[in-house]
Amino acid sequence: MTTLTISDLVVEHRSSGRPVVRAVAGASLTVSPGEVVGLVGESGCGKSTLARAVCGLHPAAEGEITFGGRPVTPLGLRRRELTAIQMVFQDPYASLNPRRRVGDQIADGLRTAGDTATAPADLLERVGLPREFAGRHPHEFSGGQRQRIAIARALAARPSLLIGDEPISALDASAQSQVARLMRDLAVDSGAGLLFISHDLSVVRLIADRIAVMYLGKIVEVGRTEEVWAAPKHPYTRALLAAIPQPDGLGVLPAELPGDVPDPADPPQGCRFHPRCPLVMDVCRVKEPAFGPVACWLHAPE
Ligand SMILES: Nc1ncnc2c1ncn2[C@@H]1O[C@H](COP(=O)(O)OP(=O)(O)OP(=O)(O)O)[C@@H](O)[C@H]1O
Numbered sequence: 001m002t003t004l005t006i007s008d009l010v011v012e013h014r015s016s017g018r019p020v021v022r023a024v025a026g027a028s029l030t031v032s033p034g035e036v037v038g039l040v041g042e043s044g045c046g047k048s049t050l051a052r053a054v055c056g057l058h059p060a061a062e063g064e065i066t067f068g069g070r071p072v073t074p075l076g077l078r079r080r081e082l083t084a085i086q087m088v089f090q091d092p093y094a095s096l097n098p099r100r101r102v103g104d105q106i107a108d109g110l111r112t113a114g115d116t117a118t119a120p121a122d123l124l125e126r127v128g129l130p131r132e133f134a135g136r137h138p139h140e141f142s143g144g145q146r147q148r149i150a151i152a153r154a155l156a157a158r159p160s161l162l163i164g165d166e167p168i169s170a171l172d173a174s175a176q177s178q179v180a181r182l183m184r185d186l187a188v189d190s191g192a193g194l195l196f197i198s199h200d201l202s203v204v205r206l207i208a209d210r211i212a213v214m215y216l217g218k219i220v221e222v223g224r225t226e227e228v229w230a231a232p233k234h235p236y237t238r239a240l241l242a243a244i245p246q247p248d249g250l251g252v253l254p255a256e257l258p259g260d261v262p263d264p265a266d267p268p269q270g271c272r273f274h275p276r277c278p279l280v281m282d283v284c285r286v287k288e289p290a291f292g293p294v295a296c297w298l299h300a301p302e
Pocket residue numbers: 013014015021023041042043044045046047048049050263264
């Protein structure tokens with residue numbers, strides 16, 4: 001099995017006449033086999049861009065992504081390695097072909113993996129759906145069922161790494177935790193890593209071994225889920241946690257997150273979070289905290 005390593009990754013969006021957008025601005029992260037890493041942060045922090053870069057869909061402007069020690073670029077990975085990273089998207093309507101039976105779409109993945117022993121209906125069973133659904137079309141299902149089908153299709157390719165890019169955001173509350181848990185169980189059972197992107201920290205808490213918090217293109221805090229949850233260190237992590245209901249009474253955190261994520265084409269000097277930080281110090285305005293696992297001057301290494 002295969003480890004994903006993201007090192008000082010920079011990914012830029014360029015469109016003519018517009019300033020360059022550094023959507024990922026020096027991010028580092030690893031996902032080990034059988035490990036679930038939750039990547040959280042507000043909309044616009046660069047989570048999707050990072051995920052797409054991991055799939056080889058955006059080139060790295062700087063830094064590196066390796067998977068099993070080999071660089072992730074469309075040319076760097078062999079065909080089998082490219083299919084070893086499978087992504088499940090937010091919108092299952094968009095990722096399934098409405099005109100084809102779901103069994104045929106799952107069969108495509110099995111063929112890619114050279115798997116002749118597994119039937120599409122077997123995979124439907126693994127994601128908790130009846131075998132006879134294989135003969136139906138995507139419009140015959142609910143959003144939660146469709147997302148299960150998208151997961152079955154991703155699993156058909158026997159991935160070593162599964163990426164969920166907001167896979168539960170379009171689902172209703174009861175389906176959200178079911179689908180999140182399903183992705184976790186299936187990834188862990190097969191020994192694959194799972195990078196689970198969500199802005200919902202409470203669901204990430206349910207399934208992730210580690211949490212990585214992304215702000216304006218950078219990973220600002222990473223740690224074991226229970227530790228981050230019990231004692232968030234970066235003021236941004238604290239604010240994200242404070243923004244969700246706290247059944248276990250962590251009511252002492254800053255009330256809410258003021259303002260919006262700044263434009264990544266024109267990021268603030270120094271610490272990118274400083275204009276919104278309730279604990280800002282002079283150093284934060286001038287010098288970037290370029291260290292981990294908590295990129296904050298309050299937690300600078302000795
Ligand atoms: N193709 C593109 N061209 C220009 N800018 C882009 C492009 N795609 C994304 N961006 C910008 O890059 C930044 C990061 O976007 P990205 O979608 O990666 O963030 P995100 O954290 O996944 O947000 P969301 O949760 O809303 O998907 C945003 O400012 C976004 O506007």
